[in-house]
Amino acid sequence: MTRLTADRQARSGIAALVHRYGLSAPAADQLSRLLELLAVDPRAPTALRDRRKALERHLADSLVALECVAVRKAQAITDLGAGPGMPGLALAIALPRSEVVLVESNAQKCGFIERAIIGCGITNARCVHLRAESWQSGLGRSDLVTARALASLAVVAEYAAPLLSPGGTLVAWRGRRDPEVERAGVCAAAVLGLEVSTPMPVTPYRGSERRHLHLMRKVRETPDGFPRRPGMAQKRPLGRGGRGVSTSERVRR
Numbered sequence: 001m002t003r004l005t006a007d008r009q010a011r012s013g014i015a016a017l018v019h020r021y022g023l024s025a026p027a028a029d030q031l032s033r034l035l036e037l038l039a040v041d042p043r044a045p046t047a048l049r050d051r052r053k054a055l056e057r058h059l060a061d062s063l064v065a066l067e068c069v070a071v072r073k074a075q076a077i078t079d080l081g082a083g084p085g086m087p088g089l090a091l092a093i094a095l096p097r098s099e100v101v102l103v104e105s106n107a108q109k110c111g112f113i114e115r116a117i118i119g120c121g122i123t124n125a126r127c128v129h130l131r132a133e134s135w136q137s138g139l140g141r142s143d144l145v146t147a148r149a150l151a152s153l154a155v156v157a158e159y160a161a162p163l164l165s166p167g168g169t170l171v172a173w174r175g176r177r178d179p180e181v182e183r184a185g186v187c188a189a190a191v192l193g194l195e196v197s198t199p200m201p202v203t204p205y206r207g208s209e210r211r212h213l214h215l216m217r218k219v220r221e222t223p224d225g226f227p228r229r230p231g232m233a234q235k236r237p238l239g240r241g242g243r244g245v246s247t248s249e250r251v252r253r
Helices: 003-021 025-040 051-067 069-073 088-094 107-119 153-163 179-192
Strands: 076-080 099-103 125-128 142-148 164-174 194-196 200-202 211-218
Touching: 003 025, 003 051, 025 051, 025 088, 025 107, 051 069, 051 088, 051 142, 051 164, 051 200, 051 211, 069 142, 069 164, 076 088, 076 153, 088 099, 088 107, 088 125, 107 125, 142 153, 153 164, 153 179, 153 194, 153 211, 179 194, 179 211
Parallel strands: 076 099, 076 142, 099 125, 142 164
Antiparallel strands: 164 211, 194 211, 200 211
8 A cells, every 4th residue: 555545544534533523623633643643653652553553443442432421521531551642642632622631651652642742732631650540639530531451340440430530430442341351340340439331332443343332430439448559459450349350351452
């Protein structure tokens, strides 16, 4: 495929996303610049250099969350384990009136996110170089927490619950449904004061029929003792009766 053809396909893909979600012309330009950075920046923390694949698996996969009412209404958004800036940067572009904080513990990934924020002119986003458990100033301040390709539902719930304000929502991206992982997530949610909704099937791009968004809403205050110290959520994830469970799954970036 020639560069001209790739560029044409990228523009067509961006236009389709803009139409699907009713985005603005400035948002289209920012998404195009973000896609270009993902493709050409040698330090971009992603293996996806093909523009079409990056558009599908990063931008389209991130923006599909706009199908959730809680996402469209969110004013204070925290993206955990942001990696290459997804979904946080894409949502910041789509929701310019929202404030988005991308929390990432890896310095190199934070560096890319900060370059992308500047290069794409995203004025409503910033990056915090910390683990989620260590971000004390973020406790109870977010009405939406997102997590994509981060950890199991039980672990993500423990990261997110202390950061959510009352009534706030966690949205976690996952692939095909896994009953064992979901049971552990429900058990963890019960401990953490979260209410679990039925997983939402989504199709962000052709061939992604097994994609699901898992939503949990904060209905009670997070108990004392959370967040636990860094690493404990992964080492001893909450499960039945608050005990650890052995299964932990990651969705590959």
